[in-house]
Amino acid sequence: MIRSLISEEASGLYTALKSAMNHLRTLTAKFKPQTVKRLTRHHVVMTSIFQTRLYSVSGTPEPFLNGNHSSYLEEMYCAWRANPKSVHESWDKFFQTFNASEPLDLLNNPLGSLPAAAQSQNRTQTSAQASKVVADHLAVQTLIRTYQIRGHHVAQLDPLGILDADLDSSIPSDLITSMDKLGIYGLDESDLDKVFRLPMTTFIGGSESAISLREILKRLENAYCRHIGLEFMFINDVEQCQWIRQKFETPDILKFTNQEKKRLLARLVRSTRFEEFLARKWSSEKRFGVEGCEVLIPALKTIIDVSISKGIDNVIMGMPHRGRLNVLANVIRKDLEQIFCQFDPKLEASEEGSGDVKYHLGVYHERINRTNNKHITMSLMANPSHLEAVNPVVQGKTKAVQFYRGDTTGKTAMSILLHGDAAFAGQGIVYETFHLSDLPSYTTHGTIHVVVNNQIGFTTDPRMARSSPYPTDVARVVNAPIFHVNSDDPEAVIYVCKVAAEWRSTFNKDVVIDLVCYRKRGHNEMDEPMFTQPLMYKQVQQQVPVLKKYADKLMSEGVLTLQEYEEEVAVYDRICEEAFTRAKDEKILEIKEWLDSPWPGFFTQSGEPKSLTCAPTGVSAEILQHIGNGASSVPVEDFTIHSGLSRILRGRAELVKNQIVDWALAEYMAFGSLLKEGIYVRLSGQDVERGTFSHRHHVLHDQDEDKKTCVPMNHLWPDQAPYTVCNSSLSEFGVLGFELGFAMANPNALVCWEAQFGDFNNTAQCILDQFISSGQTKWVRHNGIVLLLPHGMEGMGPEHSSARPERFLQMCNEDSDVYPEYTEDFEVNQLFDCNWIIVNCSTPANYFHVLRRQILLPFRKPLIILTPKSLLRHPEARSHFDEMKTGTSFQHIIPDEGLAAQNPHDVKRLIFCTGKVYYELAKERINRKMEKEVAIIRLEQISPFPFDLLRVEIDKYPNAELIWCQEEHKNIGYYDYVRPRFRVTVQFKRPIWYVGRDPSAAPATGNKNTHLTELQDMLDVSFNLQAFEDLTF
């Protein structure tokens, strides 16, 4: 196939050369000689001026005279024009020939035949020789490029020598693995000692610009096919490709000083001996050791050292189980006794935290980096078992750290993410997180990814675990270079890590290091790997540990003596032994020591809230007025907004004039007033800038100029805190995780994530289950993230109706069967004890208050808000400034304030409900003229359950029948949650009847008529005072 391609290409070569030459003549004629000279010096500039597309996708056959070759030709021609002596004499001859042959008629002439226009034998011969030289040069250039693209396929990456890292044992046909393959390029062994001028797109020559083909092959082999496999030619940026080529192709670049070698050995000693120490002391404990990839520790330390030398002083890391203890001990440098004591079964857990330490809790550590003597902060984020789920959380926290220190380019804080090979390939969140990496409001300006590619996932062979050649292919979507490296070559690993850190610092883009290694034991130390991977583990058993291999190497090089090596080992063993002794004195495991994001000054020294009160959340009418004006106007000159939006703003102005707010205005006022108080507000999610329901409009777009936008919220006060509102990528898992991480960095910020529709929260279920609902209990970590989940049965069908409140409620930690003890600070105490707060506000004012309360509380809890859809524009769903003014607060319940409340003894039925259904019930009550007989009470905060307030209301209506009415189906919504709580509230003395839709598997009907019938049925029963007459409870 390739052969036929080449001969086809060869016959077209003259045609292509002729047109290229004609093009060149025209083009260079336009340049002054000076320009030509400059272009030859700056290849990168030149290629962009000539607009050649340099890189094709790896694996596709490249046309022989594609843009790349023609750019080479251009390069040569420009150099020749500037100075004929500057190019090889063969090129000189070639250009003389072509320049002289005017006009050329080479069309349809096969390679090697004579041009019809040739006038003399001499001239013909010269021309033929010159064309051979050109063809050979072009062939060599193709060959170089082939290695750059496909060399990694034959690199020796697997330390076990069993599997191919790309899961493909075939050798690309265009790599020169035997001399006969030179024929593919029209070359043969006789060409091996011919000298070829090297193109600008390679650095294998070092200081030489021309070398023999034999040497070219050797150097390409060294750079691309040994222990490092590089994937970068898919990157659409010439400068970045050149940078990588220069880093890896330059001859002898992989040279280490003796001091560097010794440091590397010392780090390998620590990594290896740490695992061995744990194995000796706790032979029957799971450790998820890093054995088989001990080089991980020196690798991470190199990344950190180099990054620090480039200006980084804050590193935020996320990693799975494998090697976590070793990373804690030897990278983060957590006290060893703190790690060892966790293996003691007698250790008591401290009051807080569920003791999920060894493989999951995070740490935060400030220390001096010994290599640079710089003060640095390192944190490892707490993570659940769910592999890769921590990735977006780490990114969010990193973004926040950068944001709060004004680091807009990621020069001082960065993230490192570790991955397992199976998880990196298999988990979709990896892809979602990569897609955040270059978005303005989400970028952390480059993450260094390190894959511990032990070529197995639990018991699963990689050939059954992925469809891509490498586990890292997902990174190609963001043009991140991927450096595969054989982990048994520590120097190659360290070099790759150094380049990766420099890459991040130079280009502020992601990069992946694939440490191809093995797993010495089973998935954990108790597992038998021979059951499933017998051949692999026969080889593993014969494997010489990397520490021994490297120590032997250094000793054979004379860099190290045996005595020095043994001392290094003994010193570290002693450190471990001493820590082990001290660990025995640790009696209590203080989980607080394992916080990845401490909030200095927010809590007392002992980690308690400074008070257990919450100030009223209202603000002055002037502030409301001011924000209202801001929300109804365009704060900048010469800005043309859409006429429809002008109408909306005029409508808002009218409301504000009358001291009325709708939903959008209430949100504006909550955000705006917090900004005034110096609280940063961030709202992120799909289409949040305008709002899915076109009600928000926080970003105005000029109708005449692209990308000219204005965020009026940022123009409210001169000294206000900044406001970020950002449309996210179409991801829930990734973006919610990101915002959770963002909220972790600082308690004094309101961080909100909005789902497009509430039901989409379930694609982020892992973040909800593993982090948000249980994070504090497992990891002592408070978090005040706010989730806005549009919810409501409005006939839109099963897909857009339910935010699944039942799931959130089911995960609340409150005891449903116990009436809580009432104290003076009951409300705040209840909030303090809960794992998250769930509200369904029925008025804009209450929405305003609950958002503000989130910040005024002396602690942080996640807040889940079921937000409205039709209520956004419902004429009744409005609030007066009076409900938001100074002194007012969030109402946990909204009691009936109408006729029923005036004569409570006459009330026959008391309906409890939450959210939008209130408006349907209230309207129906008016229609039926039952305002005196039926009272309606709205539950605004569903969890924690307002037991005390409800008891007061129930007692107030002694003759009323109690009903829970919800528009959701019986098995969905709130009923299962409220039922037991109502029962304890009434001390099991009165029944509380259910009114609502029947149970259903789908959250809503897709048929509009059925929807309306169901609604009417529900209203009929709600106001049928005989409906439950003969029933007992």
Ligand SMILES: Cc1ncc(C[n+]2csc(CCOP(=O)(O)OP(=O)(O)O)c2C)c(N)n1
């Ligand atoms: C999301 C998720 N699914 C399944 C598991 C169960 N599990 C734990 S480790 C593991 C294998 C991981 O393999 P790999 O990513 O290659 O890491 P390694 O253990 O080999 O270091 C699996 C499937 C998990 N922890 N998380």
